[in-house]
Amino acid sequence: MTAIGIIGSAGRMGQALASVVADMGATLAGGIDAGGDPAAIAAAADVLVDFSAPSALETTLAAAIAAHTPILVGTTGLSPAHHAMIDAAAAKIAVLQTGNVSLGVTLLARLVREAAASLGNDWDIEIVEMHHRHKVDAPSGTALLLGEAAAAGRGVPLREVKVEDRAGLTGARSEGTIGFASLRGGSVAGDHQVIFAGPGERIELGHRAEDRAIFARGAITAALWLADKPAGRYQMSEVLGL
Numbered sequence: 001m002t003a004i005g006i007i008g009s010a011g012r013m014g015q016a017l018a019s020v021v022a023d024m025g026a027t028l029a030g031g032i033d034a035g036g037d038p039a040a041i042a043a044a045a046d047v048l049v050d051f052s053a054p055s056a057l058e059t060t061l062a063a064a065i066a067a068h069t070p071i072l073v074g075t076t077g078l079s080p081a082h083h084a085m086i087d088a089a090a091a092k093i094a095v096l097q098t099g100n101v102s103l104g105v106t107l108l109a110r111l112v113r114e115a116a117a118s119l120g121n122d123w124d125i126e127i128v129e130m131h132h133r134h135k136v137d138a139p140s141g142t143a144l145l146l147g148e149a150a151a152a153g154r155g156v157p158l159r160e161v162k163v164e165d166r167a168g169l170t171g172a173r174s175e176g177t178i179g180f181a182s183l184r185g186g187s188v189a190g191d192h193q194v195i196f197a198g199p200g201e202r203i204e205l206g207h208r209a210e211d212r213a214i215f216a217r218g219a220i221t222a223a224l225w226l227a228d229k230p231a232g233r234y235q236m237s238e239v240l241g242l
């Protein structure tokens with residue numbers, strides 16, 4: 001059986017992961033939190049699953065490379081420098097990084113890309129997300145993933161068109177931009193809505209996570225898929241055949 005090592009094991013996602021591992025035909029190699037030994041868990045596991053904090057990424061990837069252990073990176077709030085680290089790691093081991101491991105969001109991203117490719121720049125794209133009061137990063141990893149899908153549909157890099165901060169006298173909306181709005185409160189597991197606002201009509205595509213268990217099951221499905229893969233950077237759409 002595939003042994004899963006959890007980075008961030010005492011956190012909300014770490015606990016959700018631990019509760020589904022056995023039901024999904026895997027075993028738990030163990031887990032670490034801040035101050036833990038990533039080298040030991042990387043050596044003990046067949047595959048690592050990281051739902052922790054961006055500050056953990058560099059040492060976690062170094063340990064995964066040293067042990068030649070594939071890794072799923074689910075942590076969000078990553079910077080361009082973190083993505084460069086992931087690209088470098090993927091030259092040596094199998095890595096799957098995603099802002100959302102659910103089936104629903106993986107399919108939603110495809111639909112968003114298709115919609116953006118079909119609609120002209122006179123359809124304004126806005127992405128709204130809501131999460132629980134404990135979330136520390138914004139926009140969410142999922143919102144950025146959906147923004148990347150929309151930008152890809154339009155054939156432009158997201159970094160050139162994204163607008164994350166509107167306040168005060170912003171001026172009118174610039175055509176072709178993709179806006180983000182983040183709400184925080186209560187215990188919301190994760191709601192995302194992509195709005196295509198056109199002249200006289202709107203299309204809204206969305207997803208609501210009702211329970212963190214969907215992320216836990218998606219993560220273990222991805223980890224089991226990743227465990228025997230050669231070096232490379234993989235995507236959830238490949239895991240799910242979407």
Ligand SMILES: NC(=O)C1=CN([C@@H]2O[C@H](COP(=O)(O)OP(=O)(O)OC[C@H]3O[C@@H](n4cnc5c(N)ncnc54)[C@H](OP(=O)(O)O)[C@@H]3O)[C@@H](O)[C@H]2O)C=CC1
Binds near residue numbers: 012
């Ligand atoms: N991709 C996806 O589908 C999903 C992604 N996420 C993302 O997963 C991450 C974790 O979310 P959540 O579980 O709610 O957060 P929590 O804050 O509940 O848990 C984070 C855990 O990571 C641990 N941690 C912090 N630093 C390190 C470190 N250097 N090494 C190892 N462990 C460390 C913390 O330990 P300590 O308390 O000791 O600091 C804590 O136990 C977030 O980035 C979130 O956005 C969440 C759900 C789905």
Ligand SMILES: O=C(O)C1=N[C@H](C(=O)O)C[C@H](O)C1
Binds near residue numbers: 100140141189191
């Ligand atoms: O922090 C969370 O809880 C979640 N984080 C991910 C994100 O940033 O999109 C995925 C999910 O929405 C829950």
